[in-house]
Amino acid sequence: MTPDITKLIIPELIVGLGNPEPKYDKTRHNIGFDAVDELAQVWQMPLKENKRFQGLFAEGVAPGGQKIRLIKPLTYMNRSGQSVRAAVDWYKLQPQSILVIYDDMDLPVGKLRMRLSGSAGGHNGMKSIIAHLGSQDFPRLRIGIGKSDGKKETISHVLGKFTPTENQVINEILSTAVKAIEFSFKQGLEKSMSRYNSFAVNIDQVD
Incomplete structure (x- = not known):
C-alpha cells in the first residue's frame, strides 16, 4: 500500500470582498478589503488597478517564500x-488554492473562522463567487462583524462603521488574520484552522 500523503492546502490567491466607493470605506461589509489592505502593507505588495481582473491587484512573495496574489x-x-x-x-488556479476573506454577522466582533x-x-x-466558479469547495476566512442590536435594519448594520472600541478589536483581529494566513x-x-479558529479578542479587554 502506498502511504497516505495529504497534500497541504496553501493559498495562492487571496480575495478580500467589499464595495469600491469611498462611502463604503471602513464599513463592516468591507472588512475583506481591510484584511487585504493589511496583508498588502505587511508584505509590502502595493495594490494597483488591474483591468483584466476588474480589481486592485498585487503579486509577490509572502513570508516563507510563498508566491501569492x-x-x-x-x-x-x-x-x-x-x-x-x-x-x-x-x-x-484550482478552487482549493483560493482564500476568500469576508464579513460574517453570525460571528461576534473579535472572532474569525476559517473553513475549507x-x-x-x-x-x-x-x-457570486460560487456561481462563477461552479463550486463551493474553496477556502474562506470569515471575520465577525456581530449582529445588529435590533434598533437597526440588517442593511444599515453591515453598511455602518465600527465603534471606536470595536475598531481596536478589529485592528487586532486583522493582525491575527495575517498571522493565520502566514x-x-x-x-x-487545516492546521491554521485548528490553531486560530478558537482565537478571540474580547471587546471588554480592550482599553
Whole structure:
C-alpha cells in the first residue's frame, strides 16, 4: 500500500470582498478589503488597478517564500465572482488554492473562522463567487462583524462603521488574520484552522 500523503492546502490567491466607493470605506461589509489592505502593507505588495481582473491587484512573495496574489474586486459585492473567475482562469488556479476573506454577522466582533468549503451563508459576494466558479469547495476566512442590536435594519448594520472600541478589536483581529494566513503557508490551512479558529479578542479587554 502506498502511504497516505495529504497534500497541504496553501493559498495562492487571496480575495478580500467589499464595495469600491469611498462611502463604503471602513464599513463592516468591507472588512475583506481591510484584511487585504493589511496583508498588502505587511508584505509590502502595493495594490494597483488591474483591468483584466476588474480589481486592485498585487503579486509577490509572502513570508516563507510563498508566491501569492492579492485582489480586491472593484465590481461591487454582488458581482465579485467576475473578478475572481478572471484571475482563476488567467493563472489556471484550482478552487482549493483560493482564500476568500469576508464579513460574517453570525460571528461576534473579535472572532474569525476559517473553513475549507461551504455555502454562501446568505452573503452576496460569496454567492457570486460560487456561481462563477461552479463550486463551493474553496477556502474562506470569515471575520465577525456581530449582529445588529435590533434598533437597526440588517442593511444599515453591515453598511455602518465600527465603534471606536470595536475598531481596536478589529485592528487586532486583522493582525491575527495575517498571522493565520502566514501560518497556513508553512503548515497548510487545516492546521491554521485548528490553531486560530478558537482565537478571540474580547471587546471588554480592550482599553
